[in-house]
Amino acid sequence: MQLTVLDQETAHSEEAASSCASGSCGSDNEQMAHLSDEIRDKVKNHPCYSEEAHHYFARMHVAVAPACNIQCHYCNRKYDCSNESRPGVVSEVLTPDEAVMKTKAVAANIPQMTVLGIAGPGDPLANPERTFDTFRRLSEEAPDIKLCVSTNGLALPDVVDELAKHNIDHVTITINCVDPKVGAKIYPWIYWNNKRIYGEKAAKILIAQQQKGLEMLVARGILVKVNSVMIPGVNDEHLKEVSRIVKEKGAFLHNVMPLISEPEHGTFYGIMGQRGPEPEELQDLQDSCSGDMNMMRHCRQCRADAVGLLGEDRGEEFTLDKIAAMDIDYNEAMKKRAVIHAGILEELDEKDAKRARLAAMNSGAKQDKPAQVYRPVLMAVATSGGGLINQHFGHATEFLIYEVSANGVRFVSHRKVDQYCIGNDTCGEKESALAGSIRSLKGCEAVLCSKIGFEPWSLLEEAGVIPNGEHAMEPIEEAVQAVYQEMIAAGKLDEVTAKLEVAAN
Ligand code: CLF
Ligand code: SF4
Secondary structure (H helix, E strand, O other): OOOOOOOOOOOOOOOOOOOOOOEEHHHHHHHHHHOOOHHHHHHOOOOOOOOOHHHHOOOEEEEEEOOOEEOOOOOOOOOOOOOOOOOOOOOOOOOOHHHHHHHHHHHOOOOOOOEEOOOOOOHHHHHHHHHHHHHHHHHHOOOEEEEEEEEEOOOHHHHHHHHHHOOEEHHHHHHHOOOOHHHHHOOOEEHHHEEEHHHHHHHHHHHHHHHHHHHHHHOOOOOEEEEEOOOOOOOOOOHHHHHHHHHHHHOOEEEEEEEEOOOOHHHHHHHOOOOOOOOHHHHHHHHHOOOOOEEEOOOOOOOOOOOOOOOOOOOHHHHHHHHHHOOOOHHHHHHHHHHHHHHHHHHHHHHHHHHHHHHHHHOOOOOOOOOOEEEOEEEEOOOOOOOOOEEEEEEEEOEEEEEEEEEEEEEEEEEEOOOOOOOOOOOHHHHHHHHHHHHHHHOOOOEEEEOOHHHHHHHHHHHOOOOOOOOOOOEEHHHHHHHHHHHHOOOOOOOOEOOOOOOOO
């Protein structure tokens, strides 16, 4: 049995011989480790560009852009742009004035909010006056907020200079294909030079504009994330080539999102019965793209007016009437925000330093040959942010899924669930929500939360998932590693032959 160095700084017991020593958490931290200081500075507090940051920092969107210049088969114009939004929800369109007021109100009340994005409800760059008016005012009046935009790319090359002028250094382009034949199955038409253009000809123009825009942004040092919607049977295999090409051209991150095509949303795909991918299919594709590209796995397909940490929506706290009643002194707010941001970044720097120390401890000979190690385990975590196990099982609206193995801890995905513990519910909904939560944990062998009731505890055990409330308020990475060690010590894990990516002693 090949063992790796015991993590002396984590909470788990020394008797439990460790086969999980990297102390690293997934590709994000490895990815962060080899970034230049300049890029690290740009992403360290952006919740979408850094998996680690999304536990601490929040984003908000303002829905100032109603029009769109293309049609996607997964979009119904009644709803938000599905390139960065969950389809089936509608956002109230704001004027740039209202958007600026709302952004300052949110920033003052949620100091962890670091990024303002424009992602709809149509295409931001098809509404250039409204989008750039909002950006221009915010860059002047709230210079401590990062600005971010998401686009289908058709109008992108024309506005790259304007984006650079307003210090917008995070741009998302949705690229679903690089082959017009595939594109014709996704985009029925585009509106280009005052004409509607159809089929392959339309897809060819759109692809050329997207690629040109990507190259122009990279040349200006603007970070580009590429979103792709995975449409089984249409572009799923093709996305591997998309990933390779956009990486070659300098994109920073690739976010492959699942098609959502409920018939009730009234989209072409929904009506035609085009299915979305199963979670395993999505993960397989993300894994096969990850050889060429940094992959984003924590996207929540948020709405065009989302507010808060990824996965939460606090928009109701900031309706226009509530904002009008707020008395905001933004200069004072900026001072408080700076202190809070510095505190969080200091905590993250300490975590980085600790990882570096552990990596140094493991800097012995790396294993070229496969070794005997304990098999990997999937664990679910209930968290409300801060990188901690800090949420009651019954209050979770999603679980974060981690793979723990001899190679460390890897963030794999998140799974949404209906919150089942919502008060004195006596109808059948509570039972079905609990059953849904347990079903969503398929494949996981443990679930870590701050607390859990007797009823779900028994049902989870019956379903083969170990409930664990003993690591409340502990950092996620350390807690899941500790549970892994407990499983090893209890003889629950078989040995397998695997290649170690971390050094072993
Ligand atoms: Fe918004 Fe997009 Fe900027 Fe993030 S969202 S414009 S990059 S600030 Fe993030 Fe939301 Fe996924 Fe978008 S989780 S849908 S990737
Ligand atoms: Fe809809 Fe966005 Fe596609 Fe436009 S770009 S059709 S708003 S999904």
